[in-house]
Amino acid sequence: MRGEAGEGQATGVERRRVVITGIGSVNPLAHAWGETWAKLVAGESGIARIAKYDAESLNLETIIAGEVKDFDPAKWMDAKAARRMDPFTQYAVAASVEAMAHARFEVNEANRDRIAVIYATGVGGLKTVVESETTRQQRGPRRVSPFCVPMLMPNAAAGHISLTLGMRGAGMAIGSACASSNDAIGMAMAAIRLGWADAVVTGGSEAALEPVAIAGFNQAGALSTKYNDAPTKASRPFDRDRDGFVFSEMGTTLILEDEAFARARGATILAELAGYGASMDSFHLTAPPPDGNGAVRAMRAAIADAGLDPEAIDYVSAHGTSTGPNDRTETLALKAVLGARAYQVPVTGLKSMTGHSAGGCGAIEAAAAVGALLDDILPPTINLDNPDPDCDLDYVPNVARRTRVNAVLSNGFGFGGHNSCLVIQRYV
Numbered sequence: 001m002r003g004e005a006g007e008g009q010a011t012g013v014e015r016r017r018v019v020i021t022g023i024g025s026v027n028p029l030a031h032a033w034g035e036t037w038a039k040l041v042a043g044e045s046g047i048a049r050i051a052k053y054d055a056e057s058l059n060l061e062t063i064i065a066g067e068v069k070d071f072d073p074a075k076w077m078d079a080k081a082a083r084r085m086d087p088f089t090q091y092a093v094a095a096s097v098e099a100m101a102h103a104r105f106e107v108n109e110a111n112r113d114r115i116a117v118i119y120a121t122g123v124g125g126l127k128t129v130v131e132s133e134t135t136r137q138q139r140g141p142r143r144v145s146p147f148c149v150p151m152l153m154p155n156a157a158a159g160h161i162s163l164t165l166g167m168r169g170a171g172m173a174i175g176s177a178c179a180s181s182n183d184a185i186g187m188a189m190a191a192i193r194l195g196w197a198d199a200v201v202t203g204g205s206e207a208a209l210e211p212v213a214i215a216g217f218n219q220a221g222a223l224s225t226k227y228n229d230a231p232t233k234a235s236r237p238f239d240r241d242r243d244g245f246v247f248s249e250m251g252t253t254l255i256l257e258d259e260a261f262a263r264a265r266g267a268t269i270l271a272e273l274a275g276y277g278a279s280m281d282s283f284h285l286t287a288p289p290p291d292g293n294g295a296v297r298a299m300r301a302a303i304a305d306a307g308l309d310p311e312a313i314d315y316v317s318a319h320g321t322s323t324g325p326n327d328r329t330e331t332l333a334l335k336a337v338l339g340a341r342a343y344q345v346p347v348t349g350l351k352s353m354t355g356h357s358a359g360g361c362g363a364i365e366a367a368a369a370v371g372a373l374l375d376d377i378l379p380p381t382i383n384l385d386n387p388d389p390d391c392d393l394d395y396v397p398n399v400a401r402r403t404r405v406n407a408v409l410s411n412g413f414g415f416g417g418h419n420s421c422l423v424i425q426r427y428v
Helices: 033-042 087-102 126-139 148-152 156-165 180-193 211-219 259-264 293-305 324-343 358-375
Strands: 018-026 115-120 171-174 199-206 250-258 271-280 315-317 407-414 418-425
Touching (some): 018 087, 018 180, 018 259, 018 358, 087 199, 087 250, 126 148, 126 211, 148 156, 156 171, 180 199, 180 271, 180 358, 180 407, 180 418, 199 358, 250 259, 250 358, 271 293, 293 324, 293 407, 293 418, 315 358, 324 407, 358 407, 358 418
Parallel strands (some): 115 199, 315 407
Antiparallel strands (some): 018 250, 018 271, 271 418, 407 418
16 A cells, blocks of 8 residues: 655655666576576576686685576677776676567667666776786786777766667666665666656676685675585575675676656566665764664655555565675665565575676566566565574475465575665556
């Protein structure tokens, strides 16, 4: 049911409704959204031994990850242009090409100035940074590519999406660690509501599986190390035997449109993006407050922004990193927001299958929320064999579940104390 306007929510003003009309994704499971969704419902894992380099010979404690496998960017973009992109940009462009095709959205002179690109990444072109510095050290500064900076900059994804697809509206990059994608989607929704754009290409991409990043996360004690010999078992949100997250890479794009604009062009509307809420913990740079109060505030803000009461939320796409602090505090936060109903609301930890892609994760989780709304099925949280006693909600363990869903809360929390939540609901 519709609730009263929350704090900071505009009243007395008719807001443009924002709808989702297209999805595209390149990720460890597949290079297309339809195949990805089928594998998520089937409970398949995209985690495997790192193939890009020999992590074991580099003495890395973690030798597994969620890599994008056998990716040929020339299937989605000009091959010469692709060589001047970091992989995080290639994934973003490929996902956006698919999403625009899925939305049957043609960019033309009549609409191109009203289509924006608001895209996220947590890290940007780390592979380009590492390779360029190696070149400088080994071959000298004059051998560093003149494309180095345009390839590493975080806004390269948004720029190349525009160059590839032709839109000329507002463009920006959003970076708030693991909350980045949700923040980009939330800002895209705001742009449409405020009339800055009629449609936005949005989402997030990450391709930071470099040895230095693995080593850094290992030193922080954040990555799983116990399951190197059983990669598909390594990411296990809410399970007692979890020992850290599994780093991954991916790019996922959603096409958002003003409802009236979408209907006028005859688009198929997949779902409504109804609410966005964000907060800062102001507690610790990398750890959540034990009571999850920042997450609570972001969730409540998103639900209020959607004009809903908490009782309307009937499914949660959790951040669910497979780390001790996150899983426990997210569980506490959900109990605070949903009250006694928390035990009846199903929750999925999608990262059990995809791994944790930092700036890319929120977008694929939002896409999965749309899939759940369309197909009345919830993907499972795999590897949930021995639930943590502190994580005692219904996490849809190991097997997908058929059920009717009307309103989904999708959570994203990031280093820096960023909390970012979305409400996606059935379009009626």
